[in-house]
Amino acid sequence: MNTRQLAKIAKRIGFWALIVLIMVYAVFPFYYAVVTSLKPSSDLFRVELWPSNWNFDNYISIFSQTSFLRAIFNSIVVAFSVVFIALLLGITASYALGRVRFRGRSTVLLVILGVSMFPQVAVLSGLFEVIRALNLYNNPAGLILSYTIFTLPFTVWVLTTFMKQLPMELEEAAIMDGATPWITITKVFLPLMWPAMATTGLLAFIAAWNEFLFALTFTLTDAQRTVPVAIALLSGGSAYELPWGPIMAASVVVTVPLVVLVIIFQRRIVSGLTAGAVKG
Amino acid sequence: MSTSIKHDDAPAGARSFTTKPRRGTKVRRQRVKAAWLFLAPMLIALTLVAGWPLVRTFFLSFTDASLSDLGAANLIGFENYLVYEDGRWYGVLADSVWWQSVWNTVYFSVVSVSLEVVFGVIVALILNAEFKGRVIVRAAVLIPWAIPTIVSAQMWAWMLNDQFGIINHMLMGLGVIDAPIAWTANATYSMWAVIMVDVWKTIPFVALLVLAALQMLPKDCYEAAEVDGIHPLRVFFKVTLPLITPALMVAVIFRLLDALRVFDVIYVLTSNSTSTMSMSVYARQQLVEFQDVGYGSAASTLLFLIIALATVAYLYLGRKQIQLGGD
Numbered sequence: 001m002n003t004r005q006l007a008k009i010a011k012r013i014g015f016w017a018l019i020v021l022i023m024v025y026a027v028f029p030f031y032y033a034v035v036t037s038l039k040p041s042s043d044l045f046r047v048e049l050w051p052s053n054w055n056f057d058n059y060i061s062i063f064s065q066t067s068f069l070r071a072i073f074n075s076i077v078v079a080f081s082v083v084f085i086a087l088l089l090g091i092t093a094s095y096a097l098g099r100v101r102f103r104g105r106s107t108v109l110l111v112i113l114g115v116s117m118f119p120q121v122a123v124l125s126g127l128f129e130v131i132r133a134l135n136l137y138n139n140p141a142g143l144i145l146s147y148t149i150f151t152l153p154f155t156v157w158v159l160t161t162f163m164k165q166l167p168m169e170l171e172e173a174a175i176m177d178g179a180t181p182w183i184t185i186t187k188v189f190l191p192l193m194w195p196a197m198a199t200t201g202l203l204a205f206i207a208a209w210n211e212f213l214f215a216l217t218f219t220l221t222d223a224q225r226t227v228p229v230a231i232a233l234l235s236g237g238s239a240y241e242l243p244w245g246p247i248m249a250a251s252v253v254v255t256v257p258l259v260v261l262v263i264i265f266q267r268r269i270v271s272g273l274t275a276g277a278v279k280g
Numbered sequence: 281m282s283t284s285i286k287h288d289d290a291p292a293g294a295r296s297f298t299t300k301p302r303r304g305t306k307v308r309r310q311r312v313k314a315a316w317l318f319l320a321p322m323l324i325a326l327t328l329v330a331g332w333p334l335v336r337t338f339f340l341s342f343t344d345a346s347l348s349d350l351g352a353a354n355l356i357g358f359e360n361y362l363v364y365e366d367g368r369w370y371g372v373l374a375d376s377v378w379w380q381s382v383w384n385t386v387y388f389s390v391v392s393v394s395l396e397v398v399f400g401v402i403v404a405l406i407l408n409a410e411f412k413g414r415v416i417v418r419a420a421v422l423i424p425w426a427i428p429t430i431v432s433a434q435m436w437a438w439m440l441n442d443q444f445g446i447i448n449h450m451l452m453g454l455g456v457i458d459a460p461i462a463w464t465a466n467a468t469y470s471m472w473a474v475i476m477v478d479v480w481k482t483i484p485f486v487a488l489l490v491l492a493a494l495q496m497l498p499k500d501c502y503e504a505a506e507v508d509g510i511h512p513l514r515v516f517f518k519v520t521l522p523l524i525t526p527a528l529m530v531a532v533i534f535r536l537l538d539a540l541r542v543f544d545v546i547y548v549l550t551s552n553s554t555s556t557m558s559m560s561v562y563a564r565q566q567l568v569e570f571q572d573v574g575y576g577s578a579a580s581t582l583l584f585l586i587i588a589l590a591t592v593a594y595l596y597l598g599r600k601q602i603q604l605g606g607d
Contacts (some may be wrong), residue, residue, distance in 0.1 A: 015409070019417055022403055026420045029435045030427065032446060036438060045444040050373050063383070083326075093322040096315035108319060115330045117591060119541035121560040122584035125340050125567055125577045126333025129350055149329040152322060175307060181314035210428035212544045213560070217568055228430040244438050251431040258426040266419045273485065274492040 030255065037249035046243055058249035067222035071230035074140050075254075075276050076227060081144045082151050082208040083201045089148075090200065091193065095185050097156065098163030099171060109266060123149065131218055135268035138220040142267035146214045151204040158203075158272060162196035163189070180277060194244075199272035202265055206258060227254045284334070334584070341577035348571060360578035364601060372578045380554055381562040382586070386557065388471065388546075388599045392478045397528065399479065400486025405516075406485065408494040425484035429495035434546035440464055467555035474556050477545050482538075486531045493527030533594055542585050561581045 035271065036044070040055040062068050097105060127146055129138075136142030164188065174184045217227045225233075234247050262269060303551050308581030341360055345353035362371040372378050407418055418572060424432065440463035444500040448460040497520065505515045543560040550556045552565055 015406075015411075018406060019411070022406065023420050024418060026424055026484075029432065029439060030423060032439060033415055033435045047444065047446050047449040053321060086516065089322045092435070093319035093604070096318040100311050102312040102315050111326070115326055117537050117587070118330060119332075119537075119560065119580075119583055119587050121563045121582045122332060122587075123333035123337060123540060123579060124564065125345075125573050126336030127329060128347075128567075128573075129340075130333055131329065132432070143382055146329055148325050150378050152325060156322060160472060181311060181318070181538040185318075197454055205427060210430070212341055213430075214549075214565070216547075217564065228428050228544075232426075232430050235388075244441075248438060251434055255427050255431055258428070262422045262426045263419045266415075269422065270418075270488050270492070273488055 030252075033248045033251050033255075037245060037252050039245065041245050046114060052241060058245040059253070062246050062250045062253070066229070067225070068230055070223050071225050071227045072253075074225065075227040078140050078143050078147070078207050079208040082147045083204045085144065085148060086151040086155040086204045087197055087201055090159050091190070091197065092204070093156045094159035094163045094184065095181070095189060098160040100181075109157075110168045111148065112153045112156055116157065124217060125212075127214075128217065137218060138224050140219075140224060140226075141213075142218050143215055143226065146218060147208050150211075151207055154207075155204055158200045159193070159196055160195065166192055195268070196272075198265075199268040202261065202269060203272050206261070209254075209258065222262065294419055337577045337580050338348060340573055341581045343574045343577075345573040345577075346571050347568065347573050350573060353417055353574070356574070361582075377554055378559075378562060378579065378582075379556070381557045381559050384471065384486045384556055385540060385542065385558045385560075388475060388478070388487055388556075389536055392475045392482075393532060393535045393539055395475070395479045396482050396486045399483050400531070400580060401490050401524075401528070403483060403487040404490035404494055405520075405579075406434060407491050408525065423484075424481050427481070429481065429544040432481050433545050436473070436480070437464060440473055440476075445555050464550050465553075467553070470550045470553060470556045474549055475544055477544070477549060478539070481545075482535060485536065489527055489531040490524055491533075493524040497523055499521060535592070536594065537587060537591065540590060541583070559586070 032049075035049065036050055037058050038051045038056070040052055040053055040057055043051070043053055046052075097109060127149075131137050131146065132141040134142070134145070136145060168189055170192075171184060174188050179187070210228060211226070212228045212232065214233070215229045218267075219225050219229065222230075227250075231247065232252050234243060234250060284539065340353065342355055342357060344356050344359075350459035358371070360371055362373040365368075368374075404420060407414065407421070426455060427435075440448075442448060442460050442462040442465065445460075445463070447463070448457070451457045452460065461469055463469045501519055502515065507527075541560050542558045543564070546556050546558050546561055547564075551560065552569075557565075559579065560583065561578050563579035565576075566572050566579055570576070
């Protein structure tokens with residue numbers, strides 16, 4: 001009995017050690033970025049797990065750069081617009097795909113799935129042409145347009161699965177009352193779809209906030225860039241003297257909102273991610 | 281709300297009293313019409329940003345278009361892909377850097393997705409156990425997924441810094457290595473650095489999908505296995521793994537498609553070094569930096585075809601495997 005108890009204790013210790021290991025592995029790079037960002041530049045190259053001298057110089061330095069502030073502003077505008085457009089087009093499309101049986105429905109669903117698997121590079125030159133033709137090159141509006149390629153299919157896909165789960169009776173009652181499809185969407189489904197829309201909106205927001213390839217290719221000047229590009233190019237100067245302190249400070253600034261979102265909405269995010277994949 | 285609408289529709293309702301089936305078809309027709317109307321904005325948007333650009337990319341790959349003047353493009357047939365001139369082969373298919381980038385991409389995809397699946401399943405199994413503070417651990421595990429790829433690449437680039445990075449510092453402290461390693465600059469290690477960052481970032485995705493599948497498993501067969509005193513590892517391989525295979529397949533295909541088009545991590549961590557260059561990095565370099573839209577489009581088209589082929593092959597094999605498993 002004694003050995004069995006011991007084995008049980010050992011098992012528990014091993015289990016908790018594994019949990020601690022996972023926690024450290026997941027959080028440490030972010031934690032270390034925070035530590036680095038709080039160090040004065042003279043301490044930067046001393047490896048330590050806790051800054052011996054606290055100092056906000058790195059934050060002051062990035063926030064005094066107008067290009068970084070512009071990048072944050074651009075990212076916010078782009079991400080919110082992308083979410084708005086994706087939800088607007090997504091909710092009507094998902095009504096059509098989730099509630100109405102019509103010919104060509106499965107073809108449309110297949111096309112949407114196909115687009116969501118697109119490699120972005122495959123459309124790069126064609127999209128470049130479209131953006132130039134619309135006079136949107138080096139303009140955040142061009143990014144808003146191009147981001148629909150990955151946010152829209154995903155939004156439609158997830159909203160459709162949610163739409164399908166709503167009970168048939170609701171819609172039957174609305175049809176009996178003679179409601180048009182538009183009224184059915186806005187008055188019957190929209191109030192019920194808020195949770196699903198919050199989930200997909202959140203995921204679309206994160207995707208748009210993090211996007212890099214299009215943002216790098218379709219913008220040219222500092223004033224039009226989004227945050228990921230700004231951070232990637234902070235290191236652009238010389239290969240030997242990278243401004244690690246400001247890079248880490250900028251990284252923390254961009255990541256903190258996302259970390260807060262994840263902690264608050266983790267349930268929603270998990271349900272959205274799995275709805276997009278498992279039921280697909 | 282309903283009264284006013286009822287009033288509008290009263291005649292139709294009255295007519296339907298006598299010809300009921302026709303009213304049904306009218307409503308149906310109206311609904312189908314509305315469905316297409318609702319789909320139209322989305323379809324137009326997708327045509328504009330996906331369909332048309334893809335067609336144009338295919339087209340441009342057969343031209344000598346350059347970025348500075350896209351309009352002045354001449355059709356040159358397959359020259360961007362492969363052409364024999366003056367006793368030498370030219371074109372993407374004859375470029376050793378392209379083949380290097382294909383190999384890099386495949387290597388990166390296979391290794392990182394395999395690692396992600398193994399670690400993702402382990403993390404999911406742990407998160408599936410009941411313990412205090414599970415919500416906190418799950419939130420912590422999600423953090424790497426939410427961090428922008430660019431930012432995670434920078435964070436790791438700093439930790440992997442050859443002179444001042446904490447990883448070299450710790451490895452030297454432990455006596456694993458004698459001299460600092462130039463993780464991102466050294467051709468031997470740079471691919472592993474890229475894989476390390478990608479695995480870190482995407483374990484959460486795999487873990488969450490597997491966790492969702494684990495939570496849907498029936499509890500009773502586990503109780504039966506426990507009563508019978510079967511070793512947990514045996515239970516995992518004989519019961520759990522087959523049951524979560526469909527979810528795992530979905531996770532693998534999502535991750536594989538993502539990995540095959542990898543760009544951000546590699547671009548930030550090792551820029552245009554050929555030892556880690558992926559197909560996407562190669563295509564973008566030709567397109568934007570060398571301004572050779574025709575050649576770059578040819579590379580993009582090949583990338584598209586490779587991914588499409590991989591998808592079809594995977595779906596085909598997956599279906600076969602599931603059928604075999606079902607027998």
